[in-house]
Amino acid sequence: MGVRKLGEDLYLYPGSPSTLIKLHEGKAVLVDVGHGSGRHKDLLREVRKLGSEVKALLATHGHADHISVAAKIDTPIFMHRFEFSIAESPLNRELLTFGSKAPEGFLVFQFPHEVKVHAVFEWNDELFGLKAVKLNGHSPGMTGFMDEESTVIYAGDSFFGERIIQAVGVPYLVDVELFKASIMQLHNYAIEGFLLVPSHGKIVKGEEAEKLLEFNLQRVEEAEKKILELLEQPMSISELSYHLAKAFGANVTPQTLALNQVPIRAFIAELYNRGMIEAVIEKDLKWKVK
Numbered sequence: 001m002g003v004r005k006l007g008e009d010l011y012l013y014p015g016s017p018s019t020l021i022k023l024h025e026g027k028a029v030l031v032d033v034g035h036g037s038g039r040h041k042d043l044l045r046e047v048r049k050l051g052s053e054v055k056a057l058l059a060t061h062g063h064a065d066h067i068s069v070a071a072k073i074d075t076p077i078f079m080h081r082f083e084f085s086i087a088e089s090p091l092n093r094e095l096l097t098f099g100s101k102a103p104e105g106f107l108v109f110q111f112p113h114e115v116k117v118h119a120v121f122e123w124n125d126e127l128f129g130l131k132a133v134k135l136n137g138h139s140p141g142m143t144g145f146m147d148e149e150s151t152v153i154y155a156g157d158s159f160f161g162e163r164i165i166q167a168v169g170v171p172y173l174v175d176v177e178l179f180k181a182s183i184m185q186l187h188n189y190a191i192e193g194f195l196l197v198p199s200h201g202k203i204v205k206g207e208e209a210e211k212l213l214e215f216n217l218q219r220v221e222e223a224e225k226k227i228l229e230l231l232e233q234p235m236s237i238s239e240l241s242y243h244l245a246k247a248f249g250a251n252v253t254p255q256t257l258a259l260n261q262v263p264i265r266a267f268i269a270e271l272y273n274r275g276m277i278e279a280v281i282e283k284d285l286k287w288k289v290k
């Protein structure tokens with residue numbers, strides 16, 4: 001498996017996440033190095049084949065599957081300042097994806113080590129020929145990287161391929177409105193002709209990109225609608241997670257049900273703040289429509 005050329009000095013190494021390789025002033029910058037025992041060797045080999053060497057690492061966000069190989073590549077890693085402590089602390093990572101320390105083997109991907117962040121950046125900063133673009137909602141500081149010359153955006157987990165959404169039911173997000181706003185932003189970029197590269201899923205452009213983004217947005221809106229329907233009866237977060245997974249025909253496993261409780265809590269916050277639902281105690285903390 002080799003790299004795919006995306007533009008002038010711009011390549012993609014496949015994986016889940018896939019890794020973007022940007023050659024800047026002759027040296028390589030890697031975005032989302034990913035995970036896996038031999039991945040660092042594969043990446044270093046591909047960079048050597050391009051006649052270059054790695055000078056810096058960037059990450060779209062601090063989820064374990066995006067950064068765990070960084071610890072094996074002796075190169076400074078740069079993160080958005082909202083993601084810095086998520087990368088640095090394995091406990092913060094579990095906190096973000098589970099809500100507290102997680103039972104072993106319970107998260108989709110666990111990486112129990114620290115990743116030392118070299119420096120933090122802001123959205124709109126220029127980093128090694130790439131522009132940091134605000135695409136948060138999936139995580140607090142989720143960042144896309146734009147190569148304006150090649151009209152490519154590496155979009156991280158700000159949107160997902162159809163297959164992943166079908167499998168989990170609800171796209172993973174921690175803030176519904178921010179996630180939606182990022183999808184709209186990506187939609188504008190798609191109309192401007194940008195090639196969109198998700199971390200997990202296939203590269204899309206033009207009409208195909210617009211359709212996939214609409215599918216992501218629709219799924220968020222359907223989830224909101226289904227939650228309101230389900231909450232005609234008082235229900236706990238955990239019950240909602242089960243019924244929503246069933247309604248979307250998603251995989252019903254302990255891991256999926258636990259993970260989906262995070263976006264569901266974000267939906268609950270949104271609906272509660274809009275005055276559409278209330279909290280009731282019925283042998284548990286439950287929520288119901290007003």
Ligand SMILES: [Zn+2]
Binds near residue numbers: 061138157
């Ligand atoms: Zn993620």
